[in-house]
Amino acid sequence: MRSGGSYCDPFSLYLQVSGTLGEGQAFLLDAARDAGPSQYRMSLIGALPLLEVQVKDGVVAVFAEAELASHVRGRLEEAGFHAGGVPTADGAGTRRFLPSVIESLAWSGHADDPMVLLEALRAILRDLQGAQKVPFSSGFLGYLGYDAVHYLERLPKTTVDDRGLPDIRLQWHAVMIHLQDDTVRVFDALEGLAKVYTPDAVRALAARIDQVRALVSSYMEHPVAPRFPEAPSEPAEAVDDVSQEEFEANVERAKAYIRAGDIFQVVLSKRVRVAKRVHPYAAYDRLRRLNPSPYMFMAEYPGFRLFGASPEAQFRAVGGVAEMKPIAGTSKGRGRTPEEDEQLRRRLLEDEKERAEHVMLVDLCRNDLGRVCQVGSVRVDAFMDVEPYSHLFHLVSRVSGRLRPDVSVFHALLATFPAGTLSGAPKIRAMEIIDELERYRRGPYGGMIGVIDFDANANTAIVIRTVVEHAGVYDVQVGAGIVADSDPHQEWLECGHKAAAVMDVLGVRRPMTETV
Structure with missing residues (x-):
């Protein structure tokens, strides 16, 4: 069926379905209309x-x-x-x-x-x-x-x-409802x-x-535009699970492991807990307008809810062709003018530390796909493109390969899990260090969310730029890739840049310096 040539908004339809059927009766994978190439713009x-x-x-x-x-x-x-x-x-x-x-x-x-x-x-x-x-x-x-x-x-x-x-x-x-441009299929x-x-x-x-x-x-x-409660004027309270001093000390400890030859890179994260002042639907609606991403989602369960705007695919496979899209390399925010934006783009492309980290993680994707793809089929289709987001720029590449006939989509998913961009290299030693240096279990953060069908197709995203709502609070987790020449203070600031869009929609208006 078609919507008469007009765009059918996935989130609005989701609210209609969920509101009528009841709690937890619907699940949304929401490809933002103006984010990513057309093959990624199908919502479910x-x-x-x-x-x-x-x-x-x-x-x-x-x-x-x-x-x-x-x-x-x-x-x-x-x-x-x-x-x-x-x-x-x-x-x-x-x-x-x-x-x-x-x-x-x-x-x-x-x-x-x-x-x-x-x-x-x-x-x-x-x-x-x-x-x-x-x-x-x-x-x-x-x-x-x-x-x-x-x-x-x-x-x-x-x-x-x-x-x-x-x-x-x-x-x-x-x-299962498919929405793509003006076409809806049930x-x-x-x-x-x-x-x-x-x-x-x-x-x-x-x-x-x-x-x-x-x-x-x-x-x-008769499309119905959703209406949400007004956000309170008072800023929301936000508390980090680690102080700036502790985080920067952990960066130094990670660098010591790098100097010792244990790892080349590790992703250290922190969690920010925000008092719930904004309705989750209102926060998500604003997030999808402020920071449209190819992998947005809303998943509601008894006792907790996940919603987010992930820019990064974890693993995608359609018709036997597998693809990963590593994102590694982050600008220091966005400019106030097009000229400032161009300067930030150029600096990111010229930053040797960011480039080295990106190359390392592209190689990790090639190795992961090489474990499950036909010999000689793995290739880098796009390398080190600069993609704009609401609060920063990222370096992005795309790696693909043809799956071997003896490999199921589940085998391929697990062979690439978790993403190197959320763990490090080598993966196992990096994850051991993450367990040592981070305080709490990551939960959904750094994992994958998406759809896996019974015909060897999958479309999953890394769980980043994500809010976990539970027990009356919102949790947001962000990380930074640590390499040999990382500046601990800059890595702390990078976490802030990555969290900015999500913090904004949750009503946070002040620096997050307190700790739990």
């Missing part, structure tokens, strides 16, 4: 979740609609999972979040091998696949937090888990679900799907 809305998988500290919990439960149980038991343990603490909330759930399933096996779980989930979706094979017409929407790396590598785990967020959270929805999973649902269950689900289709049609005929 998932509606009516039927299956959810959570992993936390090695415990796998699966929540499914009653008609799916038996099929899901069988597939997971075939993979070696056995019912046992207690559902996660979020179980009660998830029952509210999936109103028709009458059975929850929990497993606690294979926690050290996420590939077993992911491939079992992929098998479930393939069982329920219909004839329609449009990329991303069905699949998992969700995130893998940075801490999911502990299921892939043997790493220390000494940072404090002060929020208790799931390491992995994936959902499969009955409806796909549903009814054909495949008829293989396991009773006729009565099919009719009941069809009625819910028809409700979503009617919502989309109504919105396209």
Whole structure:
């Protein structure tokens, strides 16, 4: 269906769907209209979740609609999972979040091998696949937090888990809505679900799907501009989890590891906690206008919410071609005039430290893709372009390759996880140092968020420029890449530049110097 030649705003439609269906019944991947090339400008809305998988500290919990439960149980038991343990603490909330759930399933096996779980989930979706094979017409929407790396590598785990967020959270929805320019397409999973649902269950689900289709049609005929509560005039309180002095001391410690030959680069981050004064929808709406990005998102769960404006792809694969887009190299803000902007662009391109860091991370992407792509197919399609954002410029490259026939999209995702631009090089030693120097678990920050379908396609972004809302506060985490000639004070300032757009929409108007 088309919207009569006019642009259909993904966030406005998301609000209509979510507001009608209820809490947590929709998930938004929002490609900003004026950010990135056209192939990235398709937005997705998932509606009516039927299956959810959570992993936390090695415990796998699966929540499914009653008609799916038996099929899901069988597939997971075939993979070696056995019912046992207690559902996660979020179980009660998830029952509210999936109103028709009458059975929850929990497993606690294979926690050290996420590939077993992911491939079992992929098998479930393939069982329920219909004839329609449009990329991303069905699949998992969700995130893998940075801490999911502990299921892939043997790493220390000494940072404090002060929020208790799931390491992995994936959902499969009955409806997937595609929005691109003036075209809106609605796909549903009814054909495949008829293989396991009773006729009565099919009719009941069809009625819910028809409700979503009617919502989309109504919105396209009569678009409704969302209205949000006025932001308070008083500035929001913001507190860093580390003082400037501590952060700069950690930079010096990281440089000592570099001099000792342990690493070439490491990404150190800090978290800023902001008092919740601005409504999250209003903050997100302003963020997408102030800092439009190709990978924006809104994910609402019981007890917490994620929204952000990521500029950086983690991993993308369509039709067997995989792509990564490393961003490394940051200007010292933006200019007040076009002339000042041009000076900052030129200085960034001429900055030997930023260039060296960027080359290192492009090589890391080439190596990551080389592990899963056909020999000789990996290439650098774009190198060290300067891309503008609302508060800074970044150096950006694009690396691609053709996946080997024996590599699944899940294997490829995990082979490139986490991004070198959020960990360092070599990755494992850099992540050990991150665990030593940072105070709290990163949670979603530095992980990936996006969509993975059952036809070997994926489109995921790195979780940066992101807000985690929980317990009445907003958390924003930002990092800086530390190399041999890093200036500790400049790295502290770089974190401030990266956080500026998000801090602005949350109502922060003063320097963040206090610590928690």
